[in-house]
Amino acid sequence: MSANDKPGILHVYDGIEEMDNHLPNWWLFLLWSTVLFGFGYxxxxxxxxxxxGSMAVYKAEAAEAARNAASNQPVSDETLLALMLDSQSVEQGKAQFTQQCAACHGQKGEGLIGPNLTDKFxxxxxxxxAIHKTVxxxxxxKGMPAWERTLGAERVRSIAAYVLTLKNTNVPGKAPQGELAE
Ligand code: HEC
Structure with a gap:
């Protein structure tokens, strides 16, 4: 019998028939689902x-590790400056500042009842x-509350880090007070 006699048969060799059947629908469904999933992913x-992306995940994890390392160390100029570069701590500090400090120091730290925190003085x-100690x-x-006992050490650290980001941004507001410090 030759290959063309029966529909659906491509070759016959040594009595073995190679068929040209339709692939099962469940199999095709799986195939196209994985292709679609891959494309979507x-x-x-x-x-x-x-x-x-993997870089963003890596950066978030590295920042968290730095935060954990910093919170195990005593506060110092170095740990506060490191915290100032950690966007999550600064965001936390900013949120606290808006809630607790803006009433006296202004939304941007430009000063109101309390001094302008954005100048050089x-x-x-x-x-x-020094900023950490004042906070x-x-x-x-003089009317500036002590915050460590109400907010705790960690929040005070992130608030100090946020205040450091305001320093020397020179938002027009309350006139400078105190000593010039670069
Ligand atoms: C009830 C009003 C009030 C609130 C609320 C307040 N402050 Fe103050 N703050 C002051 C006053 C008044 C001074 C000035 C003290 C002085 O004259 O010695 C001051 C001073 C400071 C200074 C020192 C500025 C300098 O020139 O050395 C810093 C830093 C500061 N505040 C940060 C904060 C932060 C951060 C918060 C929120 C956690 C906060 N303050 C909340 C009233 C306030």
Whole structure:
């Protein structure tokens, strides 16, 4: 019998028939689903920028590790400056500042009842540790509350980091007070 006699048979060799059957629908369904999934995955993570890429995941993890390392160390100028570069801590500090500090220091730190925090002049010192000390212990007699006991050490650190980002941004507001500190 030759290959062309029966429909659906491509070759016959040694009595073995090679058929040309339709692939099963479940199999085709699986094939096209994986192709579609692969395309969607590639688009979501590589093209659209919506899904976090591996670099973004790595950076977030590295920043978290740096934060954990910093929170195990005593506060210092170095740990505060490192925190200032960590966007998540600065965001946290900013949120706290808006809630707790803006009423006296203005939304942008431009000063209101309390001094302008964006200029180069400081009543109690403009180094990272000096700012941290003022925020944590306050200047109670002059109306600046002590924040460490109400907010805790971690929040005070992130607020100090945020205040460091305001320093020297020179937002027009309350006139400078205190000593010039570069
Ligand atoms: C009730 C009003 C009030 C609130 C709320 C307040 N402050 Fe103050 N703050 C002041 C006053 C008043 C001073 C000036 C103290 C002085 O004259 O010695 C001051 C001073 C400071 C200074 C020192 C500025 C300098 O020139 O040395 C820093 C830093 C500061 N505040 C940060 C903060 C932060 C951060 C918060 C929120 C966690 C905050 N303050 C909330 C009133 C306030």
């Amino acid at each position: 590639w688009f979501y993570y590589q093209v659209s920028g919506v899904g976090p 400081w009543l109690h010192g403009g180094t990272p540790m 944590s212990e306050g200047v109670v007699a």
